[in-house]
Amino acid sequence: MNTALLKKGISAGLPIGLGYLSVSFTFGIMATSAGLSWWQALLISMLNLTSAGQLAGINIMIHPMQYIEMLIAQLTINIRYSFMSVSLSQKTDDSFKMNDRWILGGFVTDEIFGVAITEDKVNKYFFAGLTILPYIGWASGTLIGALLGNVLPDIVLNSLNIALYAMFIAIVIPEAKKSVAITVVSLIAVGLSCMFYFVPMLSNISSGITICICAIVATGIGAILFPIKEDDPLETVETKE
Amino acid sequence: MDNIQFFIYLAIMAISTYLIRAIPFALASRKIENTFIKSFLCYIPYAVLAAMTFPAVFYATKNPVSATVGVIIAFILALFKRGLMTVAVAACAGVFITEIVLRYIL
Incomplete structure (x- = not known):
């Protein structure tokens, strides 16, 4: 040891x-x-x-x-x-x-x-x-x-109650500032999430499912529009929680 | 929720979260080459966090006004790259002060 x-x-x-x-x-x-x-x-x-x-x-x-x-x-x-x-x-x-x-x-x-x-x-x-x-x-x-x-x-x-959400904002914003792709992906995700929240028929769908749909659609669009060419994206895009 | 349901939920969460971390760590032998998958995996944390935060954050406190104050504070501090703790504490303080103002002063 x-x-x-x-x-x-x-x-x-x-x-x-x-x-x-x-x-x-x-x-x-x-x-x-x-x-x-x-x-x-x-x-x-x-x-x-x-x-x-x-x-x-x-x-x-x-x-x-x-x-x-x-x-x-x-x-x-x-x-x-x-x-x-x-x-x-x-x-x-x-x-x-x-x-x-x-x-x-x-x-x-x-x-x-x-x-x-x-x-x-x-x-x-x-x-x-x-x-x-x-x-x-x-x-x-x-x-x-x-x-x-x-x-x-x-x-x-x-x-x-706002602490965890504030922390999420603190993770996303600095990366969005650095990367147009992350800004676009995040904005699409927020837009979809609001749609699921406020459109009457859609708001019946529970939160777990809507987060998945929003994330997968937004990320999919992002991955098509902004493909990453570097060898190791994690070295250019830091992830923190 | 009864205990049986709780333990089923807990097992689903714990096992899936464990496997999603441990399997790639134990078995990954080569780098991911596919650009789409690489990009997808890179962007997904931010999409998840963004979708989880908005619009739910506006309903996290007693009053959307105080939540909005908290969000604005978090945004400004995050733009200046303050640490996660600083942002979280400042947002809480902003909400707290706004709720006091709304409840006892206005």
Whole structure:
């Protein structure tokens, strides 16, 4: 075991962990206000480790028996991780055995990917260390939020509801500023999403499905209009969560 | 929602989210060459986040006015590339102050 690399990974994960703590705090509050109990919110965070997927998940869970929709929503929202995993798998060194890949592969998030990909070669002890504090931060923040959700006054909870959305804006805007393609794709997605929200017949379709349709149509148009020619688009277009 | 339904939902979420990360990490041996797939995978996070945020964000708080203030703050700070935390906290503060103003002052 390489303790030095493990320690290096753990300290690289500290800022991510702190960020996750505060974001998952809001998720905990949202989950309990959607009717889930604290242990349900905690389990979701411990087993998923993804903000957008979990937020979409609780919005689907409040309806009964929408299992197929849940699956489609999760696949659509989380497909980006496949891309990051592919990209990361090309940078791993010989320390990664097959078992390590199956275990550590479950911890690829936007930020963990973002830090790991800047290394020349990714060692498994470094990567394992890197995941520890973000995981703890994500789980404990959810727990604290789920428990405090009942204690905090209404007006504070109300304000916190915008936190995850604000974070999404903070991810998209800087990239849209850099790339016309991302601006166009995002605007198409917003336009479609508004259409599904406000057009009477369409507004009956549940949110999980509409997000998938909006994302796939907007992205498809974007991929046709603005094909990426670089070898590794992730190095030119950073993704962060 | 009963516990059985919760655990089915949880299993669908957790297993699909795990596999979508782990399978490519474990099995990817060559780079993706197809331009359409590459572009698609590159753009999809932003489309998802944009569609999830709008118009839902305007109904996330008690009042669309306070939500709009939060969105504007988030936009401005994001344009200046502030960190995710800064943007989130500032947007919350904006909503909080607007709700106080709407409730107790106006």
